[in-house]
Amino acid sequence: MKAAASPSLGVVETHSATVFDAARPLHLRSGATLDHVEVAYETYGTLNEQRSNAVYICHALTGDAHAAGYHDGDDKPGWWDNMIGPGKPIDTDRWFVVCANILGGCQGTTGPASINPATGEPYALDFPLLHVADFVEVHRALARHLGIARFAAVVGGSLGGMQVLQWAMLYPSELGRALIFAASSRLTAQNIAFSAVGRQAIMRDSGFSEGKFLSRGTAPRKGLAVARMMAHITYLSEEAFQEKFGRQSQRDELKPNFGVDFAVESYLEYQGQRFLSRFDALSYLYLTRVMDYFDPFADEGALDALIAEPVRFLVVSFDSDWRFSTEHSRRIVRHLEGAGLPTSFREIRSSWGHDSFLLELPDYHATVRAYLDRAAEELL
Incomplete structure (x- = not known):
């Protein structure tokens, strides 16, 4: 892992668009409807006259629309700033990049913390359960809003990769290439067990207030922090934990107690507390549950549309990722190759576990750059 050498995009802005309304509601997989869907999104680069150079970024569980660059007055870059920007693997001198906060999120897109027009109160647990296909429908609606009929590539890691796969399977004519990481x-x-324990930590917190904490002025802060702490353990490999912390202590002399004595404990405590300022507990419940039920190859004829109109796939895994190990990626590859679809697969060496897809690893970035270079050549 090394520091990015290419320049940043500089200051960027988050925009908002209403993509579904009462005249054209969003019909969800569950059978429920949403009469108003607002989407927060960012764009980078310039859309060409042919509108053929667009790339869509699908974010992971706790991501948002701010994938690259900086917000005015903020020195924290977007969550994928090492991947997106001038001269970077997703080169904004070449590509027009779109990233949106997903449906059910809490960073500007309609979700369970949004106001329910029928009641004037936050939806809370009255918000309908979601499916990865629902995320895709909102992405597509944003594309229509931006006047983009087809993306040269759709890219995502972890939950973002699930969205990419679902989009390609349902609407293959709308993307040329699908890049799926970790x-x-x-x-x-x-x-499923890890996510279940995280949700239980939130729902058993007295501040959860049966999901109505936003209206009652409480918050399941302890539960959400614990959920984040446990999840973060699954994002790093044992090698990464050992390299970063080992058994380093916080004190000159360790005396057994129940406090925060080890460096790794302090790190997890920090991650849990930091999470409270940027994420909503309800979104955590809804989005983790979406992942539990995702099983697109189980649907009869799931690949029929793709077989009729093939999309090129790049599937990348990381050898130390034990959250979604290489076997998860190989399962995707087996289904795609079994259907005769053009699929490239690569396992990348990394000591950083599941979080590797967010980092600047030379082999990983070189693979993405080369794959998108070929996509650019197709546009010439």
């Missing part, structure tokens, strides 16, 4: 097409029992 993702899964079906969670294992262990994956």
Whole structure:
């Protein structure tokens, strides 16, 4: 992992668009409808006259629309600033890049913390349960708003990769290439178990108030922090934890107690507390549950549309990722290759576990750059 050498995009802005309304509501997979859907999004680069150079970024569980550059007065870059920008693998001198906060999120897009027009109160647990396909429908609506009929590529890691896969399977004519990093097409029992414990930590917090904490002025802060702390353990490999912390203590002399004595404990405490300022507990419940039920290859004829109109796939895994191990990626590849779809696969060496897809790893970035260079050549 190394520091980015290419320049940043500089100051960028988050925009908002209403993509569904009462005249054209969003019909969800559950059968429920939403009469108003607002989407927060950012764009980088310039859309060409042919509108053919657009790339869509799908973010992971706790991501948002701010993928690259800086917000005015903020020195914190977007969550994928090492990947997106001038001269970077997703080169904004060449590509027009779009990234939006997903449906059910809490960073400007309609979600369970939004106001329910029918009641004037936050939806809370009255917000309908979601499906990855619902995320895709909102992405597509934003594309229509921006006047983009087809993306040269759709890119995402983890939950973002699930969105990419679903989009390609449902609407293959709308993307030329699909880039899927550190993702899964079906969670294992262990994956589901981690998320279940995180949700229980939130819902058993007295501040959860049966999901109505936004209206009652409480908050499940302890539960959400614990959920984040536990999840963060799954994002790093044992090698990464050992390299970063080992058994380093916080004190000159360790005396057994129940406080925060080890450096790794302090790190997890910091991650949990930091999470409280930027994420909503309800969104955490809804988005983790979406992942549990995702199993797109189980649907009869799931690949029929793709077989009729093939999309090129790049699937990348990381050898130390035990949250979504290489076997999860290989399962995606087996289904795609079994259907005769053009699929490239690469396992990248990394000591950083699941979070590797967010980092600047030379082999990883070189792979993405080369793959998108070929996509650019197709546009010439």
